[in-house]
Amino acid sequence: MGSVRQIPVIVLAGFLGAGKTTLLNHLLSRSGGSRVGVVVNDFGAIEIDAMMVAGQVDSMVSLGNGCLCCAVDTSELDAYLERLARPSARIDVIVIEASGLAEPQELIRMILASDNDRIVYGGLVEVVDAAEFPRTRERHPEIDRHLAIADLIVLNKADRVREAERAAVLARLAELGPGTPIVQASHGRVDPELLFDRAPRAGIEEAVRQLSFEDLCREEAEHADHGGHAHHGGHAHHLHTAYDSVEFTSAEPLDPRRLLDFLDGRPAGLYRIKGFVDFGPGDPLNRYTVHAVGDFLRFYPAPWGKNEPRLTQLVLIGTGVDGAGLVKELEFCRAPAATADAPQDAATTGMWGVLRYVPSPEEPSRDDQEFLDQAEAQEPVADWATPGPPAN
Numbered sequence: 001m002g003s004v005r006q007i008p009v010i011v012l013a014g015f016l017g018a019g020k021t022t023l024l025n026h027l028l029s030r031s032g033g034s035r036v037g038v039v040v041n042d043f044g045a046i047e048i049d050a051m052m053v054a055g056q057v058d059s060m061v062s063l064g065n066g067c068l069c070c071a072v073d074t075s076e077l078d079a080y081l082e083r084l085a086r087p088s089a090r091i092d093v094i095v096i097e098a099s100g101l102a103e104p105q106e107l108i109r110m111i112l113a114s115d116n117d118r119i120v121y122g123g124l125v126e127v128v129d130a131a132e133f134p135r136t137r138e139r140h141p142e143i144d145r146h147l148a149i150a151d152l153i154v155l156n157k158a159d160r161v162r163e164a165e166r167a168a169v170l171a172r173l174a175e176l177g178p179g180t181p182i183v184q185a186s187h188g189r190v191d192p193e194l195l196f197d198r199a200p201r202a203g204i205e206e207a208v209r210q211l212s213f214e215d216l217c218r219e220e221a222e223h224a225d226h227g228g229h230a231h232h233g234g235h236a237h238h239l240h241t242a243y244d245s246v247e248f249t250s251a252e253p254l255d256p257r258r259l260l261d262f263l264d265g266r267p268a269g270l271y272r273i274k275g276f277v278d279f280g281p282g283d284p285l286n287r288y289t290v291h292a293v294g295d296f297l298r299f300y301p302a303p304w305g306k307n308e309p310r311l312t313q314l315v316l317i318g319t320g321v322d323g324a325g326l327v328k329e330l331e332f333c334r335a336p337a338a339t340a341d342a343p344q345d346a347a348t349t350g351m352w353g354v355l356r357y358v359p360s361p362e363e364p365s366r367d368d369q370e371f372l373d374q375a376e377a378q379e380p381v382a383d384w385a386t387p388g389p390p391a392n
């Protein structure tokens, strides 16, 4: 009997809103003949990420409400991977999309400790939001650890920063992950080959460090020593311990003006909002996907699915926020009963504020177009940042 080809399990990590789901969806749409199995981990109870990935993927396991790094143990993760790795699924690669607050090293440790001999750890891809990186790093110096163990760093949202800013972030990343390849991207458009079939690229392989179980344990112990407050295996230093998530669901449509007032006045600690909004008579045809990441706010309208229930579903993630208070404010955003009887033009003028945050597909930024052209030309090597000097 020939040896069984092992399925690589790639961990896709990155801070809240960095662009993991966007990148994953790009990979899924460009996966060619490769069959991709996906594990999606949402931090909130409403599985927004899972909903945004579903439909594109050959096989998916979705885990809501909590960080995979603590919510499951090795044997549980093994059970999920077992389902995806069974020969009948004919999966070529498995991608775990960690929640934006997960500790990737915990996930890697679990994969390395797996008893499943059909899978092998395939590397850590760390997605970085070019526009938010300096602020995020200030608040969460822990991010440095994630970058240090990454096998590939994707500097995403390159379209959102100016050249000088982008160069400064690149230089910092090269310092934090010495020798680690960095690829710049806009809207997660990276060449899937970078993740799925890394074997033929000589040179890059050398830079890709495969962590051993011992490396990870040592790293954890060192961190515990320096962090002061964390005992070995403790979770006090995990990013998600500082964050709370709040869910809001409404079967009644939201009033666009009230929702925008809420969003304009959102507290600084409320870093991430994502979900779907029903504006009722404001736009009866479309469901509005909403994303807030720091100051960034966008709405993406798309037609409601046939028989899709008209629901607003939001997840809000933040630090030091008053969850009950936020839910109350969102309840106030429900459209006043009178709106339903109001003339249609009153309902649509209410939407003007929302439409200001809908990106225009006709106007991709110059950089956007540049990256698109590069992706189309399939010249990924041109995207590589020069890696810093080798560590040691």
Ligand SMILES: Nc1nc2c(ncn2[C@@H]2O[C@H](COP(=O)(O)OP(=O)(O)OP(=O)(O)O)[C@@H](O)[C@H]2O)c(=O)[nH]1
Binding pocket: 014, 015, 016, 017, 018, 019, 020, 021, 022, 023, 049, 099, 100, 101, 156, 157, 158, 159, 160, 185, 186, 187, 188, 272, 274, 291, 293, 298
């Ligand atoms: N301008 C711009 N926006 C982007 C880019 N990549 C992603 N976005 C937007 O950023 C927002 C968050 O993207 P997601 O892919 O949901 O981020 P995520 O990392 O999966 O978020 P969490 O799972 O909540 O941590 C969405 O509005 C995306 O459309 C990019 O390169 N440029």
